[in-house]
Amino acid sequence: MFFMYIYIFIFMLLFGLFFMFLSMYFMLFDYMIFMDWEIVNINSMNICMSFIFDYMSLMFMGCVLLISSMVIFYSHSYMQDDYYKYRFLMLVFMFVISMMFMIISPNMVSILLGWDGLGLVSYGLVIYFQNYNSYNAGMLTIMTNRIGDVSILMCIAWMMNYGSWNYIYYLSFFDNYMVYIVYMCILASFTKSAQIPFSSWLPAAMAAPTPVSALVHSSTLVTAGVYLMIRFSSFLNNLNCDFFIMLSLMTMFMSGLGANFEFDLKKIIALSTLSQLGLMMSILFMGFPMLSFFHLLTHAFFKSLLFLCAGLIIHSMNSSQDIRDMGYVINMFPYTSSCLIISSFSLSGLPFLSGFYSKDLILEVMSMNGMNFMYYFLYMSSVMFTMSYSFRLFNYLMFKGSGNYVFQSYYEDMKMMLSMLILTFLSIVFGVVLMWFMFKTPIFIFMPFLLKLMPILSIVLGIFVAYIFSNFDINNINNFIIFGFYFMGGMWFMPIFSTLGLYKNFMYISKSYFMVIDSGWGEYMFSHSHIMYMYMISKINYLIEFNNVKLFMFTFIFFIIMMMI
16 A cells, blocks of 8 residues: 555656656747647537646646645655555546646647536545545535536536637637637636635535645645636637626625634635635736736645644644644644744735745735725735734734643654655745746836835734734624624534525425325325235235135035035
Protein backbone atom coordinates (compact mmCIF):
# COMPACT_ATOMS: atom_id res chain seq x y z
CA MET A 1 0.00 0.00 0.00
CA PHE A 2 2.81 2.40 0.89
CA PHE A 3 4.40 1.87 -2.54
CA MET A 4 1.15 2.74 -4.34
CA TYR A 5 1.04 6.09 -2.54
CA ILE A 6 4.70 6.74 -3.34
CA TYR A 7 4.35 5.78 -7.04
CA ILE A 8 1.36 8.05 -7.57
CA PHE A 9 3.08 10.85 -5.60
CA ILE A 10 6.22 10.65 -7.79
CA PHE A 11 4.15 10.37 -10.99
CA MET A 12 2.11 13.50 -10.16
CA LEU A 13 5.11 15.48 -8.89
CA LEU A 14 7.19 14.86 -12.04
CA PHE A 15 4.31 15.61 -14.40
CA GLY A 16 3.37 18.71 -12.37
CA LEU A 17 6.91 20.13 -12.62
CA PHE A 18 7.08 19.21 -16.32
CA PHE A 19 3.79 21.00 -17.09
CA MET A 20 4.90 24.03 -15.06
CA PHE A 21 8.11 24.47 -17.04
CA LEU A 22 6.33 23.73 -20.32
CA SER A 23 3.71 26.40 -19.56
CA MET A 24 6.43 28.97 -18.89
CA TYR A 25 8.03 28.07 -22.23
CA PHE A 26 4.65 28.40 -24.01
CA MET A 27 4.04 31.72 -22.24
CA LEU A 28 7.44 33.08 -23.25
CA PHE A 29 6.97 32.29 -26.96
CA ASP A 30 3.16 32.75 -27.06
CA TYR A 31 2.77 29.18 -28.27
CA MET A 32 -0.30 26.94 -28.33
CA ILE A 33 -1.09 23.36 -29.46
CA PHE A 34 -4.62 22.40 -30.52
CA MET A 35 -5.23 18.68 -31.12
CA ASP A 36 -8.44 17.59 -32.84
CA TRP A 37 -9.36 13.96 -33.49
CA GLU A 38 -12.52 13.50 -35.55
CA ILE A 39 -14.49 10.48 -34.37
CA VAL A 40 -17.58 10.71 -36.60
CA ASN A 41 -19.13 13.19 -39.04
CA ILE A 42 -22.92 13.15 -39.50
CA ASN A 43 -24.73 15.74 -41.68
CA SER A 44 -22.19 18.52 -41.13
CA MET A 45 -22.17 17.75 -37.38
CA ASN A 46 -18.63 16.97 -36.24
CA ILE A 47 -18.08 14.80 -33.19
CA CYS A 48 -14.45 15.32 -32.18
CA MET A 49 -12.09 14.57 -29.36
CA SER A 50 -10.16 17.79 -28.81
CA PHE A 51 -7.33 18.89 -26.54
CA ILE A 52 -5.92 22.37 -26.06
CA PHE A 53 -2.41 22.94 -24.68
CA ASP A 54 -1.72 26.61 -24.09
CA TYR A 55 0.05 28.27 -21.17
CA MET A 56 -3.22 28.55 -19.22
CA SER A 57 -4.20 24.87 -19.33
CA LEU A 58 -0.60 23.70 -18.78
CA MET A 59 -0.04 26.08 -15.84
CA PHE A 60 -3.29 25.05 -14.18
CA MET A 61 -2.56 21.34 -14.77
CA GLY A 62 0.91 21.80 -13.29
CA CYS A 63 -0.57 23.47 -10.19
CA VAL A 64 -3.23 20.78 -9.74
CA LEU A 65 -0.70 17.95 -10.10
CA LEU A 66 1.82 19.57 -7.73
CA ILE A 67 -0.81 20.11 -5.04
CA SER A 68 -2.28 16.63 -5.59
CA SER A 69 1.15 15.03 -5.22
CA MET A 70 1.67 16.82 -1.89
CA VAL A 71 -1.83 15.87 -0.71
CA ILE A 72 -1.30 12.19 -1.59
CA PHE A 73 2.09 12.15 0.17
CA TYR A 74 0.46 13.79 3.20
CA SER A 75 -2.58 11.51 3.20
CA HIS A 76 -0.44 8.37 3.46
CA SER A 77 0.27 9.42 7.05
CA TYR A 78 -3.15 10.94 7.65
CA MET A 79 -5.09 7.86 6.49
CA GLN A 80 -2.69 5.19 7.73
CA ASP A 81 -5.13 3.81 10.34
CA ASP A 82 -8.00 3.75 7.87
CA TYR A 83 -9.16 0.35 6.68
CA TYR A 84 -10.14 1.61 3.20
CA LYS A 85 -7.08 3.75 2.42
CA TYR A 86 -6.58 2.09 -0.99
CA ARG A 87 -10.14 3.07 -1.98
CA PHE A 88 -9.38 6.62 -0.81
CA LEU A 89 -6.25 6.76 -2.98
CA MET A 90 -8.14 5.56 -6.07
CA LEU A 91 -10.93 8.10 -5.49
CA VAL A 92 -8.42 10.97 -5.20
CA PHE A 93 -6.64 9.76 -8.35
CA MET A 94 -9.94 9.63 -10.27
CA PHE A 95 -10.74 13.11 -8.98
CA VAL A 96 -7.48 14.53 -10.34
CA ILE A 97 -7.92 12.75 -13.70
CA SER A 98 -11.44 14.26 -14.05
CA MET A 99 -9.99 17.71 -13.38
CA MET A 100 -7.25 17.17 -16.00
CA PHE A 101 -9.91 16.20 -18.51
CA MET A 102 -11.86 19.36 -17.82
CA ILE A 103 -8.81 21.65 -18.03
CA ILE A 104 -7.50 20.51 -21.45
CA SER A 105 -10.89 20.28 -23.19
CA PRO A 106 -11.98 23.00 -25.61
CA ASN A 107 -15.00 20.81 -26.39
CA MET A 108 -18.27 21.04 -24.43
CA VAL A 109 -18.87 17.26 -24.46
CA SER A 110 -15.46 16.37 -23.05
CA ILE A 111 -15.81 19.26 -20.56
CA LEU A 112 -19.05 17.61 -19.44
CA LEU A 113 -17.25 14.29 -18.92
CA GLY A 114 -14.64 15.95 -16.66
CA TRP A 115 -17.28 18.17 -15.02
CA ASP A 116 -19.59 15.25 -14.23
CA GLY A 117 -16.63 13.13 -13.16
CA LEU A 118 -15.72 15.81 -10.60
CA GLY A 119 -19.28 15.88 -9.24
CA LEU A 120 -19.58 12.10 -9.03
CA VAL A 121 -16.18 11.44 -7.43
CA SER A 122 -16.67 14.35 -5.02
CA TYR A 123 -19.89 12.65 -3.85
CA GLY A 124 -17.90 9.45 -3.21
CA LEU A 125 -15.32 11.42 -1.23
CA VAL A 126 -17.83 13.46 0.81
CA ILE A 127 -19.67 10.30 1.96
CA TYR A 128 -16.34 8.51 2.61
CA PHE A 129 -16.80 8.34 6.40
CA GLN A 130 -20.32 6.87 6.06
CA ASN A 131 -22.42 8.53 8.71
CA TYR A 132 -25.65 10.53 8.49
CA ASN A 133 -23.92 13.91 8.34
CA SER A 134 -21.72 12.72 5.47
CA TYR A 135 -24.69 11.30 3.55
CA ASN A 136 -26.69 14.52 3.91
CA ALA A 137 -23.70 16.65 2.90
CA GLY A 138 -23.02 14.36 -0.06
CA MET A 139 -26.60 14.60 -1.32
CA LEU A 140 -26.61 18.40 -0.95
CA THR A 141 -23.29 18.59 -2.84
CA ILE A 142 -24.28 16.38 -5.75
CA MET A 143 -27.81 17.77 -6.12
CA THR A 144 -26.54 21.37 -6.26
CA ASN A 145 -23.88 20.39 -8.78
CA ARG A 146 -26.49 18.59 -10.91
CA ILE A 147 -28.03 21.99 -11.71
CA GLY A 148 -24.71 22.99 -13.28
CA ASP A 149 -24.43 19.65 -15.12
CA VAL A 150 -27.90 20.14 -16.62
CA SER A 151 -27.00 23.66 -17.79
CA ILE A 152 -23.85 22.27 -19.49
CA LEU A 153 -26.07 19.64 -21.20
CA MET A 154 -28.35 22.43 -22.39
CA CYS A 155 -25.28 24.24 -23.78
CA ILE A 156 -24.37 21.08 -25.69
CA ALA A 157 -27.90 20.81 -27.10
CA TRP A 158 -27.92 24.50 -28.08
CA MET A 159 -24.51 24.26 -29.76
CA MET A 160 -25.93 21.67 -32.17
CA ASN A 161 -27.26 24.78 -33.98
CA TYR A 162 -23.70 25.88 -34.73
CA GLY A 163 -22.38 22.58 -36.09
CA SER A 164 -19.63 21.95 -33.55
CA TRP A 165 -19.19 21.61 -29.80
CA ASN A 166 -15.75 23.24 -29.83
CA TYR A 167 -16.55 26.50 -28.08
CA ILE A 168 -13.09 27.79 -28.99
CA TYR A 169 -14.25 28.30 -32.62
CA TYR A 170 -16.93 30.78 -31.50
CA LEU A 171 -14.96 32.96 -29.07
CA SER A 172 -14.85 35.89 -31.53
CA PHE A 173 -18.38 35.28 -32.76
CA PHE A 174 -21.47 36.55 -30.98
CA ASP A 175 -25.10 36.53 -32.00
CA ASN A 176 -28.42 36.68 -30.15
CA TYR A 177 -28.51 32.94 -29.56
CA MET A 178 -25.02 32.87 -28.03
CA VAL A 179 -26.41 34.79 -25.03
CA TYR A 180 -28.26 31.64 -23.88
CA ILE A 181 -25.09 29.55 -24.01
CA VAL A 182 -23.21 32.15 -21.96
CA TYR A 183 -26.01 32.35 -19.37
CA MET A 184 -26.05 28.55 -19.08
CA CYS A 185 -22.27 28.52 -18.57
CA ILE A 186 -22.58 31.24 -15.92
CA LEU A 187 -25.24 29.15 -14.12
CA ALA A 188 -22.98 26.09 -14.27
CA SER A 189 -19.98 28.02 -12.91
CA PHE A 190 -22.09 29.57 -10.14
CA THR A 191 -23.21 26.12 -8.91
CA LYS A 192 -19.70 24.65 -9.06
CA SER A 193 -18.04 27.69 -7.47
CA ALA A 194 -20.80 27.96 -4.82
CA GLN A 195 -21.79 31.57 -5.44
CA ILE A 196 -25.04 32.92 -3.96
CA PRO A 197 -27.65 31.29 -4.01
CA PHE A 198 -25.79 27.96 -4.23
CA SER A 199 -23.35 28.63 -1.38
CA SER A 200 -24.55 26.23 1.29
CA TRP A 201 -23.04 23.05 -0.19
CA LEU A 202 -19.45 24.27 0.21
CA PRO A 203 -19.24 24.26 4.04
CA ALA A 204 -21.36 21.05 4.08
CA ALA A 205 -18.76 19.31 1.87
CA MET A 206 -16.34 19.56 4.83
CA ALA A 207 -17.59 16.10 5.84
CA ALA A 208 -14.90 14.69 3.51
CA PRO A 209 -11.45 13.73 4.90
CA THR A 210 -9.14 16.75 5.35
CA PRO A 211 -6.66 15.88 2.53
CA VAL A 212 -9.65 15.82 0.16
CA SER A 213 -10.78 19.21 1.48
CA ALA A 214 -7.29 20.53 0.74
CA LEU A 215 -7.58 19.32 -2.84
CA VAL A 216 -11.22 20.29 -3.41
CA HIS A 217 -10.92 23.81 -1.99
CA SER A 218 -7.63 24.77 -3.52
CA SER A 219 -7.37 23.65 -7.11
CA THR A 220 -10.02 21.19 -8.26
CA LEU A 221 -13.79 21.13 -7.71
CA VAL A 222 -14.63 24.72 -6.75
CA THR A 223 -12.15 26.30 -9.16
CA ALA A 224 -13.62 24.41 -12.14
CA GLY A 225 -16.41 27.00 -12.40
CA VAL A 226 -13.97 29.94 -12.31
CA TYR A 227 -11.75 28.23 -14.92
CA LEU A 228 -14.74 27.66 -17.23
CA MET A 229 -15.70 31.34 -16.99
CA ILE A 230 -12.09 32.42 -17.68
CA ARG A 231 -12.23 30.32 -20.87
CA PHE A 232 -15.56 31.92 -21.81
CA SER A 233 -14.51 35.41 -20.70
CA SER A 234 -14.44 36.94 -24.21
CA PHE A 235 -18.22 36.36 -24.43
CA LEU A 236 -18.75 38.41 -21.26
CA ASN A 237 -17.60 41.60 -23.01
CA ASN A 238 -20.95 41.65 -24.85
CA LEU A 239 -23.09 41.27 -21.72
CA ASN A 240 -24.07 43.54 -18.87
CA CYS A 241 -22.56 41.69 -15.89
CA ASP A 242 -23.58 44.06 -13.07
CA PHE A 243 -25.99 41.55 -11.57
CA PHE A 244 -23.32 38.80 -11.53
CA ILE A 245 -20.72 41.15 -10.05
CA MET A 246 -23.16 42.00 -7.26
CA LEU A 247 -23.87 38.31 -6.54
CA SER A 248 -20.12 37.57 -6.39
CA LEU A 249 -19.52 40.54 -4.07
CA MET A 250 -22.36 39.48 -1.78
CA THR A 251 -20.89 35.95 -1.66
CA MET A 252 -17.52 37.40 -0.72
CA PHE A 253 -18.99 39.64 1.98
CA MET A 254 -21.36 36.99 3.39
CA SER A 255 -18.71 34.27 3.71
CA GLY A 256 -16.13 36.62 5.25
CA LEU A 257 -18.69 37.77 7.79
CA GLY A 258 -19.89 34.23 8.53
CA ALA A 259 -16.35 32.95 9.16
CA ASN A 260 -16.05 35.37 12.09
CA PHE A 261 -18.88 33.60 13.93
CA GLU A 262 -17.98 29.99 13.11
CA PHE A 263 -16.36 27.59 15.60
CA ASP A 264 -15.62 24.66 13.29
CA LEU A 265 -11.99 24.88 12.11
CA LYS A 266 -12.63 23.33 8.68
CA LYS A 267 -15.76 25.41 8.09
CA ILE A 268 -13.85 28.64 8.78
CA ILE A 269 -11.33 27.71 6.08
CA ALA A 270 -14.17 26.60 3.76
CA LEU A 271 -15.85 29.99 4.16
CA SER A 272 -12.53 31.70 3.41
CA THR A 273 -12.41 29.69 0.15
CA LEU A 274 -15.91 30.93 -0.66
CA SER A 275 -14.75 34.49 -0.03
CA GLN A 276 -11.79 34.09 -2.42
CA LEU A 277 -14.03 32.53 -5.07
CA GLY A 278 -16.28 35.60 -4.82
CA LEU A 279 -13.19 37.78 -5.33
CA MET A 280 -12.13 35.82 -8.43
CA MET A 281 -15.62 35.83 -9.94
CA SER A 282 -16.23 39.55 -9.32
CA ILE A 283 -12.97 40.68 -10.96
CA LEU A 284 -13.65 38.25 -13.82
CA PHE A 285 -17.08 39.78 -14.49
CA MET A 286 -15.51 43.25 -14.36
CA GLY A 287 -13.49 42.21 -17.41
CA PHE A 288 -10.10 41.10 -16.02
CA PRO A 289 -9.87 37.32 -16.58
CA MET A 290 -6.06 37.26 -16.32
CA LEU A 291 -6.14 38.76 -12.81
CA SER A 292 -8.75 36.17 -11.85
CA PHE A 293 -6.51 33.38 -13.19
CA PHE A 294 -3.49 34.83 -11.39
CA HIS A 295 -5.36 34.81 -8.07
CA LEU A 296 -6.71 31.31 -8.82
CA LEU A 297 -3.15 29.95 -9.05
CA THR A 298 -1.69 31.76 -6.03
CA HIS A 299 -4.76 30.93 -3.92
CA ALA A 300 -4.42 27.21 -4.75
CA PHE A 301 -1.08 26.88 -2.95
CA PHE A 302 -1.73 28.77 0.28
CA LYS A 303 -5.25 27.34 0.66
CA SER A 304 -4.06 23.72 0.28
CA LEU A 305 -1.32 24.47 2.85
CA LEU A 306 -3.92 25.94 5.23
CA PHE A 307 -6.03 22.79 5.02
CA LEU A 308 -3.03 20.48 5.49
CA CYS A 309 -2.01 22.38 8.65
CA ALA A 310 -5.59 22.26 9.95
CA GLY A 311 -5.71 18.54 9.14
CA LEU A 312 -2.66 17.78 11.26
CA ILE A 313 -4.08 19.79 14.17
CA ILE A 314 -7.48 18.03 13.91
CA HIS A 315 -5.72 14.66 13.58
CA SER A 316 -3.83 15.26 16.83
CA MET A 317 -6.85 16.72 18.64
CA ASN A 318 -8.55 13.32 18.45
CA SER A 319 -10.57 14.42 15.38
CA SER A 320 -12.16 17.34 17.21
CA GLN A 321 -12.76 20.32 14.92
CA ASP A 322 -14.10 22.77 17.50
CA ILE A 323 -11.62 25.64 17.96
CA ARG A 324 -12.99 26.31 21.45
CA ASP A 325 -11.40 23.03 22.60
CA MET A 326 -7.99 23.97 21.25
CA GLY A 327 -5.31 26.31 22.53
CA TYR A 328 -1.53 26.68 22.85
CA VAL A 329 -1.02 24.71 19.63
CA ILE A 330 2.05 26.82 18.87
CA ASN A 331 3.89 25.24 21.83
CA MET A 332 3.05 21.71 20.71
CA PHE A 333 3.29 22.16 16.91
CA PRO A 334 5.82 24.94 16.28
CA TYR A 335 6.43 23.94 12.66
CA THR A 336 2.76 23.40 11.71
CA SER A 337 1.77 26.65 13.43
CA SER A 338 4.43 28.55 11.47
CA CYS A 339 3.08 27.13 8.19
CA LEU A 340 -0.49 27.96 9.26
CA ILE A 341 0.47 31.58 10.06
CA ILE A 342 2.36 32.00 6.75
CA SER A 343 -0.57 30.62 4.72
CA SER A 344 -3.10 32.77 6.62
CA PHE A 345 -1.01 35.89 6.07
CA SER A 346 -0.71 35.01 2.38
CA LEU A 347 -4.50 34.60 2.27
CA SER A 348 -4.99 37.98 3.95
CA GLY A 349 -2.71 39.66 1.41
CA LEU A 350 0.18 40.65 3.69
CA PRO A 351 2.89 42.38 1.60
CA PHE A 352 5.46 40.27 -0.28
CA LEU A 353 3.78 36.91 0.26
CA SER A 354 2.28 35.21 -2.80
CA GLY A 355 -1.34 36.17 -2.04
CA PHE A 356 -0.38 39.86 -1.84
CA TYR A 357 0.66 40.11 -5.50
CA SER A 358 -2.67 38.88 -6.84
CA LYS A 359 -5.00 40.34 -4.21
CA ASP A 360 -3.43 43.79 -4.11
CA LEU A 361 -3.40 44.01 -7.90
CA ILE A 362 -7.11 43.04 -8.02
CA LEU A 363 -7.99 45.71 -5.42
CA GLU A 364 -6.00 48.41 -7.22
CA VAL A 365 -7.41 47.59 -10.65
CA MET A 366 -10.90 47.61 -9.13
CA SER A 367 -10.15 51.02 -7.53
CA MET A 368 -9.16 52.41 -10.94
CA ASN A 369 -12.11 50.85 -12.73
CA GLY A 370 -14.59 53.59 -11.86
CA MET A 371 -16.94 51.36 -9.89
CA ASN A 372 -19.31 52.90 -7.34
CA PHE A 373 -18.69 53.16 -3.59
CA MET A 374 -20.81 50.10 -2.76
CA TYR A 375 -18.48 47.83 -4.73
CA TYR A 376 -15.44 49.48 -3.15
CA PHE A 377 -16.86 49.14 0.36
CA LEU A 378 -17.68 45.41 -0.13
CA TYR A 379 -14.18 44.72 -1.49
CA MET A 380 -12.37 46.48 1.33
CA SER A 381 -14.59 45.08 4.08
CA SER A 382 -14.02 41.57 2.68
CA VAL A 383 -10.24 42.14 2.96
CA MET A 384 -10.79 43.32 6.52
CA PHE A 385 -12.88 40.21 7.36
CA THR A 386 -10.21 37.93 5.89
CA MET A 387 -7.68 39.32 8.35
CA SER A 388 -10.17 39.32 11.24
CA TYR A 389 -11.14 35.63 10.98
CA SER A 390 -7.48 34.68 10.49
CA PHE A 391 -6.50 36.50 13.68
CA ARG A 392 -9.52 35.15 15.53
CA LEU A 393 -8.31 31.68 14.52
CA PHE A 394 -4.80 32.44 15.82
CA ASN A 395 -6.34 33.64 19.07
CA TYR A 396 -8.29 30.45 19.65
CA LEU A 397 -5.58 28.07 18.39
CA MET A 398 -2.33 29.58 19.57
CA PHE A 399 -2.30 32.66 21.75
CA LYS A 400 -4.96 31.76 24.31
CA GLY A 401 -7.82 29.22 24.13
CA SER A 402 -8.82 26.53 26.59
CA GLY A 403 -6.06 23.98 26.00
CA ASN A 404 -8.38 21.00 26.61
CA TYR A 405 -6.08 18.68 24.68
CA VAL A 406 -2.83 19.67 26.37
CA PHE A 407 -1.98 16.25 27.81
CA GLN A 408 -2.24 14.22 24.61
CA SER A 409 0.72 12.66 22.81
CA TYR A 410 1.31 15.01 19.93
CA TYR A 411 3.59 14.38 17.00
CA GLU A 412 4.49 16.12 13.76
CA ASP A 413 4.86 13.45 11.12
CA MET A 414 7.83 13.67 8.75
CA LYS A 415 5.73 13.02 5.62
CA MET A 416 3.20 15.64 6.61
CA MET A 417 5.93 18.17 7.39
CA LEU A 418 7.72 17.62 4.06
CA SER A 419 4.55 18.17 2.02
CA MET A 420 3.87 21.34 4.04
CA LEU A 421 7.43 22.60 3.54
CA ILE A 422 7.17 22.56 -0.28
CA LEU A 423 3.74 24.23 -0.22
CA THR A 424 5.03 26.87 2.24
CA PHE A 425 7.91 27.69 -0.10
CA LEU A 426 5.45 28.06 -3.01
CA SER A 427 3.05 30.14 -0.87
CA ILE A 428 5.85 32.66 -0.34
CA VAL A 429 7.63 32.67 -3.74
CA PHE A 430 5.07 31.60 -6.36
CA GLY A 431 3.18 34.93 -6.56
CA VAL A 432 6.14 37.07 -7.55
CA VAL A 433 7.49 34.43 -10.02
CA LEU A 434 4.08 34.20 -11.69
CA MET A 435 3.85 37.99 -11.86
CA TRP A 436 7.18 38.17 -13.72
CA PHE A 437 6.02 35.59 -16.24
CA MET A 438 2.34 36.45 -16.73
CA PHE A 439 2.49 40.24 -16.90
CA LYS A 440 5.36 40.96 -19.25
CA THR A 441 4.02 44.47 -19.96
CA PRO A 442 4.40 46.60 -16.82
CA ILE A 443 1.09 47.81 -15.40
CA PHE A 444 1.13 51.48 -14.44
CA ILE A 445 -1.30 52.21 -11.61
CA PHE A 446 -1.56 55.85 -10.61
CA MET A 447 -3.59 56.47 -7.43
CA PRO A 448 -3.82 58.92 -4.52
CA PHE A 449 -1.66 57.97 -1.55
CA LEU A 450 -4.56 57.15 0.82
CA LEU A 451 -6.30 55.05 -1.83
CA LYS A 452 -3.06 53.15 -2.36
CA LEU A 453 -2.82 52.48 1.38
CA MET A 454 -6.42 51.26 1.71
CA PRO A 455 -5.70 47.49 1.37
CA ILE A 456 -3.00 47.70 4.08
CA LEU A 457 -5.28 49.83 6.29
CA SER A 458 -8.05 47.23 5.84
CA ILE A 459 -5.66 44.51 7.03
CA VAL A 460 -4.70 46.55 10.12
CA LEU A 461 -8.38 47.27 10.82
CA GLY A 462 -9.05 43.52 10.45
CA ILE A 463 -6.68 42.79 13.37
CA PHE A 464 -8.62 45.27 15.51
CA VAL A 465 -11.99 43.68 14.52
CA ALA A 466 -10.57 40.22 15.31
CA TYR A 467 -9.65 41.40 18.79
CA ILE A 468 -13.26 42.57 19.34
CA PHE A 469 -14.73 39.29 18.02
CA SER A 470 -12.37 37.17 20.14
CA ASN A 471 -13.17 38.99 23.40
CA PHE A 472 -16.87 39.11 22.81
CA ASP A 473 -19.11 37.95 25.66
CA ILE A 474 -22.38 36.72 24.17
CA ASN A 475 -24.08 36.48 27.61
CA ASN A 476 -24.18 40.24 28.13
CA ILE A 477 -26.22 41.17 25.05
CA ASN A 478 -29.94 41.09 24.33
CA ASN A 479 -31.88 38.66 22.11
CA PHE A 480 -32.21 41.02 19.15
CA ILE A 481 -28.43 41.27 18.78
CA ILE A 482 -28.11 37.47 19.20
CA PHE A 483 -30.57 37.06 16.31
CA GLY A 484 -28.43 39.46 14.26
CA PHE A 485 -25.34 37.38 15.02
CA TYR A 486 -27.16 34.19 14.07
CA PHE A 487 -28.25 35.78 10.79
CA MET A 488 -24.73 36.98 9.98
CA GLY A 489 -23.04 33.75 10.99
CA GLY A 490 -25.64 31.42 9.48
CA MET A 491 -24.88 32.23 5.82
CA TRP A 492 -28.02 34.42 5.68
CA PHE A 493 -30.40 31.45 6.10
CA MET A 494 -29.22 29.89 2.84
CA PRO A 495 -28.83 26.38 4.34
CA ILE A 496 -32.49 26.62 5.43
CA PHE A 497 -33.59 27.45 1.87
CA SER A 498 -31.37 24.99 0.06
CA THR A 499 -31.43 22.12 2.57
CA LEU A 500 -34.17 22.29 5.19
CA GLY A 501 -36.60 24.23 2.98
CA LEU A 502 -36.24 21.70 0.20
CA TYR A 503 -36.20 18.34 1.88
CA LYS A 504 -38.72 19.12 4.63
CA ASN A 505 -41.62 19.49 2.16
CA PHE A 506 -40.30 17.13 -0.49
CA MET A 507 -39.88 14.28 1.99
CA TYR A 508 -43.50 14.71 3.08
CA ILE A 509 -44.64 14.70 -0.59
CA SER A 510 -42.52 11.63 -1.39
CA LYS A 511 -43.92 9.81 1.67
CA SER A 512 -47.49 10.62 0.58
CA TYR A 513 -46.67 9.42 -2.94
CA PHE A 514 -45.20 6.23 -1.51
CA MET A 515 -48.28 5.58 0.64
CA VAL A 516 -50.82 6.30 -2.12
CA ILE A 517 -49.14 4.85 -5.22
CA ASP A 518 -46.48 2.38 -4.05
CA SER A 519 -48.31 1.03 -1.02
CA GLY A 520 -51.85 1.87 -2.22
CA TRP A 521 -54.13 0.39 -4.89
CA GLY A 522 -51.22 0.10 -7.35
CA GLU A 523 -49.42 -2.16 -4.90
CA TYR A 524 -52.58 -4.24 -4.34
CA MET A 525 -53.52 -4.53 -8.02
CA PHE A 526 -50.13 -5.11 -9.61
CA SER A 527 -47.56 -6.12 -7.02
CA HIS A 528 -49.81 -8.12 -4.68
CA SER A 529 -52.24 -9.74 -7.15
CA HIS A 530 -50.05 -12.73 -8.09
CA ILE A 531 -48.97 -13.11 -4.45
CA MET A 532 -52.63 -13.21 -3.40
CA TYR A 533 -53.34 -15.85 -6.09
CA MET A 534 -50.42 -18.01 -4.90
CA TYR A 535 -51.59 -17.51 -1.32
CA MET A 536 -55.06 -18.77 -2.20
CA ILE A 537 -53.68 -21.81 -4.05
CA SER A 538 -51.39 -22.64 -1.13
CA LYS A 539 -54.36 -22.42 1.28
CA ILE A 540 -56.26 -25.02 -0.81
CA ASN A 541 -53.15 -27.17 -0.89
CA TYR A 542 -52.81 -26.82 2.87
CA LEU A 543 -56.41 -27.92 3.38
CA ILE A 544 -55.92 -30.94 1.16
CA GLU A 545 -52.67 -32.06 2.81
CA PHE A 546 -53.68 -31.62 6.43
CA ASN A 547 -57.19 -33.08 6.17
CA ASN A 548 -56.13 -36.34 4.52
CA VAL A 549 -58.42 -38.78 6.51
CA LYS A 550 -61.54 -36.79 5.65
CA LEU A 551 -60.29 -36.50 2.11
CA PHE A 552 -59.83 -40.28 1.78
CA MET A 553 -63.33 -40.78 3.11
CA PHE A 554 -64.83 -38.27 0.68
CA THR A 555 -62.97 -39.71 -2.29
CA PHE A 556 -63.93 -43.27 -1.26
CA ILE A 557 -67.63 -42.30 -1.03
CA PHE A 558 -67.35 -40.37 -4.31
CA PHE A 559 -65.88 -43.41 -6.10
CA ILE A 560 -68.51 -45.75 -4.66
CA ILE A 561 -71.29 -43.44 -5.86
CA MET A 562 -69.71 -43.19 -9.31
CA MET A 563 -69.44 -47.00 -9.59
CA MET A 564 -73.03 -47.50 -8.48
CA ILE A 565 -74.23 -45.07 -11.14
